[in-house]
Amino acid sequence: MGQLLKDKVAIVTGASRGIGRAIAEIFAREGARVVICGRKQETLDQVAAELGPAVRAHSCHVGRAEEIRALVDSTIKQSGAIDILVNNAGTNVAQGPCVYIDEAQFDKMVEVNLKSAFRLMNAVAPGMCERGSGSIINIASISGLRPQHHGMLYSMTKAALIMMTQSYALELGPKGVRVNAIAPGLIQTKLSEYYWKDQARCTAQLERQPIRRLGQPNEIAEAALLLAGEGASYMTGQTLVIDGGHSLSSL
Numbered sequence: 001m002g003q004l005l006k007d008k009v010a011i012v013t014g015a016s017r018g019i020g021r022a023i024a025e026i027f028a029r030e031g032a033r034v035v036i037c038g039r040k041q042e043t044l045d046q047v048a049a050e051l052g053p054a055v056r057a058h059s060c061h062v063g064r065a066e067e068i069r070a071l072v073d074s075t076i077k078q079s080g081a082i083d084i085l086v087n088n089a090g091t092n093v094a095q096g097p098c099v100y101i102d103e104a105q106f107d108k109m110v111e112v113n114l115k116s117a118f119r120l121m122n123a124v125a126p127g128m129c130e131r132g133s134g135s136i137i138n139i140a141s142i143s144g145l146r147p148q149h150h151g152m153l154y155s156m157t158k159a160a161l162i163m164m165t166q167s168y169a170l171e172l173g174p175k176g177v178r179v180n181a182i183a184p185g186l187i188q189t190k191l192s193e194y195y196w197k198d199q200a201r202c203t204a205q206l207e208r209q210p211i212r213r214l215g216q217p218n219e220i221a222e223a224a225l226l227l228a229g230e231g232a233s234y235m236t237g238q239t240l241v242i243d244g245g246h247s248l249s250s251l
């Protein structure tokens with residue numbers, strides 16, 4: 001067990017599996033007390049039991065303001081002031097041509113992928129500013145840097161999350177709070193299985209990438225650890241691209 005986040009209190013959203021779970025595991029390994037959220041308490045309890053006593057489960061649908069408030073209040077009450085917030089929960093409900101997207105899908109994607117981060121940052125940042133320290137990490141995507149074919153809503157919410165990261169970083173920096181984003185490429189999780197479960201589609205993806213394999217959740221979690229801790233003390237407003245080189249374009 002390391003000490004990089006000794007006695008820090010962290011919230012990690014969307015930590016019932018995938019990237020969020022890996023972040024929670026690495027934070028706990030480094031001495032943090034971690035509150036994990038997702039929609040199902042039962043699943044989260046199981047994950048918390050697997051990750052150990054430093055991890056506490058609190059179910060929260062990040063698209064619901066009152067549940068976010070309850071998550072933040074209970075974290076402060078039970079674990080103490082929040083030092084680290086990772087906005088990781090995300091979804092992708094509407095792949096397809098832009099002109100067929102309906103308004104309910106648009107609203108849901110904004111609510112879950114974007115407004116959740118806005119609400120959580122606004123609930124957590126004032127306390128961080130009062131104490132003069134804190135680290136916020138938003139999990140965006142390389143799809144927020146370039147449009148994803150038939151993925152307008154996903155790309156749009158991730159692009160906005162990157163701009164939100166920069167805007168908060170600008171305002172919160174003078175108060176000692178750093179805000180950064182991570183833009184993963186193809187990471188092997190449930191969310192991305194469309195791209196890797198089918199062998200031919202997966203090969204086509206990986207052929208365009210210098211590191212010719214799928215990324216794993218822990219490879220994003222290690223970057224989140226860097227951003228969360230003192231190792232990144234002079235870094236704010238940045239978007240770390242971790243994609244096996246996928247977004248390099250060569251002539």
Ligand SMILES: NC(=O)c1ccc[n+]([C@@H]2O[C@H](COP(=O)([O-])OP(=O)(O)OC[C@H]3O[C@@H](n4cnc5c(N)ncnc54)[C@H](OP(=O)(O)O)[C@@H]3O)[C@@H](O)[C@H]2O)c1
Pocket residue numbers: 013014015016017018019020037038039040043060061062063088089090091112139140141142183184185186187188189190191192
């Ligand atoms: N995998 C990739 O290739 C990739 C690439 C770029 C960016 N990302 C981003 O990385 C983040 C994590 O994705 P992942 O790949 O780890 O996906 P995942 O394995 O599907 O995990 C998504 C997590 O988010 C939670 N979640 C979904 N909707 C939620 C809601 N409304 N309220 C609370 N929690 C919710 C899920 O928990 P429950 O279902 O239990 O609620 C789950 O824990 C996302 O923001 C995603 O956009 C992923």
